[in-house]
Amino acid sequence: MRARLLEVGDLHAYYGKSHILHGATFSVGEGEIVSLLGRNGVGRSTTIKAIMGDVPPKGSIRFKGEQIAGLKPHQIARKGLGYVPETRDIFPALTVRQNLMLGEKGGKGARRWTMPDMFGMFPRLEERADTPGGVLSGGEQQMLTICRTLMGDPDLIMIDEPTEGLSPLMVEHVGRLLEEIAKRGVAILLVEQKLAIALRISKRLYVMGHGKIVYEGTPAALEAASAIRKEWLEV
Numbered sequence: 001m002r003a004r005l006l007e008v009g010d011l012h013a014y015y016g017k018s019h020i021l022h023g024a025t026f027s028v029g030e031g032e033i034v035s036l037l038g039r040n041g042v043g044r045s046t047t048i049k050a051i052m053g054d055v056p057p058k059g060s061i062r063f064k065g066e067q068i069a070g071l072k073p074h075q076i077a078r079k080g081l082g083y084v085p086e087t088r089d090i091f092p093a094l095t096v097r098q099n100l101m102l103g104e105k106g107g108k109g110a111r112r113w114t115m116p117d118m119f120g121m122f123p124r125l126e127e128r129a130d131t132p133g134g135v136l137s138g139g140e141q142q143m144l145t146i147c148r149t150l151m152g153d154p155d156l157i158m159i160d161e162p163t164e165g166l167s168p169l170m171v172e173h174v175g176r177l178l179e180e181i182a183k184r185g186v187a188i189l190l191v192e193q194k195l196a197i198a199l200r201i202s203k204r205l206y207v208m209g210h211g212k213i214v215y216e217g218t219p220a221a222l223e224a225a226s227a228i229r230k231e232w233l234e235v
Contacts, residue, residue, distance in 0.1 A: 002029030005156055005187050006051070006081075009060035013043075013050040020046045022211035023059070028156060033178060033188045035198040037233060038208035044191045045086060047208070048158040051189075052076055052083045064155070078105075082154030086161045086191075088145045092134025096125055099133050099144055103151030111153045112184050118147040121177060139170035146177060156187040163194055175201055195233060199223060207232050 006028040013021040020043050028034045036044050050057040053073040061069040068076050077083070090099055100115055119126035122143050128136060133144060142162055149157055159178070163171045175197050178188055182201075192198045198205060199219040207215035207222070209232045215225070222228065 002032060004028070005030045005032075005064060006189065007060070007062040008047075008051065009062075011047065011050060011057055011059035011061065013046050013055050013057055015046075015055070020211055021050065024208065024212050026206050026213055026216070028187050028189050029203075030155075031182055031185050031187055032203045033182050033190060033201050035190045035192055035202040035205045036208060037192065037195065037198060037205055039233065039235070040193075042208045043211040044208055045160050046211075048083065048160060048189065048191060051158065052081065077152065077154075080153070080155035082149040082152055082157035084145050084149050084157065084159040084162065086164060088141050090133040090136075090141055090144055090148070093132055095130050095132055096136070096144055097129045099148050100151055103148035105152045112186070113147075113150040113153060115151070118150070121180060122147065122173075139166045139173070142166065142170075142174065143177070146174075146181075150181065150186070154186060156189065157181065158189040158191075160191045161193060162190070163192065163197060171197060195229075 004027045009025050011021050011024040024047055036047060038044050046055055049055040051061055053071055053076050057069045059069065063079060063081055068079065100118060124140060125143060125147065133141065136144060146162065162174050179201055182188055190198065202219055204218060205222050206213050207228060214232055215228050
């Protein structure tokens with residue numbers, strides 16, 4: 001496995017008195033695509049919210065060797081951790097170009113991603129560069145949200161259900177974008193409901209059940225593990 005970029009150990013999280021995460025432990029290596037799978041309600045989204053500081057975490061979260069559990073979300077983002085929520089959270093009154101500009105990180109260092117990069121990967125965004133984000137289709141908004149996060153030049157990007165509600169064609173676009181992101185050295189922690197895309201693009205997979213990791217393996221190993229899929233993934 002590549003050098004570990006993100007290491008999560010014995011992670012617990014609560015919503016009020018509800019105990020959601022029960023000691024989740026996993027890691028993401030540099031430049032890896034790692035998927036976090038499981039049925040709805042098992043704690044996958046809560047896991048990445050806890051890593052990002054949106055939900056108070058209990059346990060160890062090390063990013064690039066540094067303990068980040070307890071930091072505020074903006075502090076974590078500045079350390080190179082990007083987050084694309086399921087809600088997309090674009091600024092609907094701002095244009096596509098303005099949304100992308102808001103994602104830029106301060107400083108004048110070399111960046112992996114520029115606005116021409118985004119428009120090169122998604123010509124549709126360039127066509128609509130001066131269109132308010134609120135009138136874009138769901139798929140276009142998803143692309144915009146991912147691209148805006150990339151403009152901050154993260155070393156790891158956590159993406160929550162990027163293909164939810166998208167057409168099959170747009171799902172393919174998003175899958176290719178994720179592969180391109182990894183090729184450029186950015187690691188991805190992907191929360192995804194669609195098993196097919198996760199099996200196709202991931203290096204490793206974790207399956208979550210009842211707030212903890214119940215399986216870890218390669219896509220090929222999970223495809224062969226019919227009992228695991230039946231117990232923890234299939235409806």
